[in-house]
Amino acid sequence: MSRFADALNDQVGNEFAAHQQYIAIAVHYDAETLPQLAAHFYQQAVEERNHAMMMIQYLLDADAEVVMRGVEAPQTRFVDDREPVALALAQEQTVTGQITALVQLARDESEHSGEHFLGWFLDEQREEVASMKALLAVIDRAGTDNMLLVEDFLARTGGVTAAPPSMPSPAAAGGAL
Ligand SMILES: [Fe+2]
Ligand SMILES: [Fe+2]
Numbered sequence: 001m002s003r004f005a006d007a008l009n010d011q012v013g014n015e016f017a018a019h020q021q022y023i024a025i026a027v028h029y030d031a032e033t034l035p036q037l038a039a040h041f042y043q044q045a046v047e048e049r050n051h052a053m054m055m056i057q058y059l060l061d062a063d064a065e066v067v068m069r070g071v072e073a074p075q076t077r078f079v080d081d082r083e084p085v086a087l088a089l090a091q092e093q094t095v096t097g098q099i100t101a102l103v104q105l106a107r108d109e110s111e112h113s114g115e116h117f118l119g120w121f122l123d124e125q126r127e128e129v130a131s132m133k134a135l136l137a138v139i140d141r142a143g144t145d146n147m148l149l150v151e152d153f154l155a156r157t158g159g160v161t162a163a164p165p166s167m168p169s170p171a172a173a174g175g176a177l
Pocket of ligand 2: 018048092095128
């Protein structure tokens with residue numbers, strides 16, 4: 001397997017790990033009866049699953065082996081209702097670093113198609129870091145004793161947003177959910 005395909009397989013695992021972590025966060029908020037926050041993270045989890053399936057479609061098309069690597073167990077216990085979003089922001093910043101390193105590897109290995117494929121993910125990470133920062137700012141403004149204000153904000157505005165990627169998303173194996 002090429003170094004790039006091997007690293008992309010690692011990233012498939014990272015995206016599935018992010019999927020699991022977001023489900024854990026959604027479940028935390030669901031158990032607290034904070035349905036807007038729960039819905040936000042259930043949706044984020046689906047997006048991470050789709051990212052993994054886009055990478056799998058790329059590997060299939062590149063005739064590279066797809067290796068389903070195991071994922072670390074997510075964090076499921078949180079000290080308060082701020083910690084899950086702080087963790088989510090840190091996770092998005094980590095993934096941005098992972099995607100940037102993949103782009104650099106593609107460049108070093110002259111994997112031009114792979115580098116092009118990753119362009120959408122760079123854009124996606126910019127959006128995800130920006131919107132998660134905005135959500136953390138909303139929680140800090142309300143305070144963790146006033147999570148219903150956060151719920152109100154999300155219900156009223158339809159959720160925190162940032163500019164979406166400027167290009168269409170890559171195809172996902174089996175179709176995006
Ligand atoms: Fe992702
Ligand atoms: Fe993400």
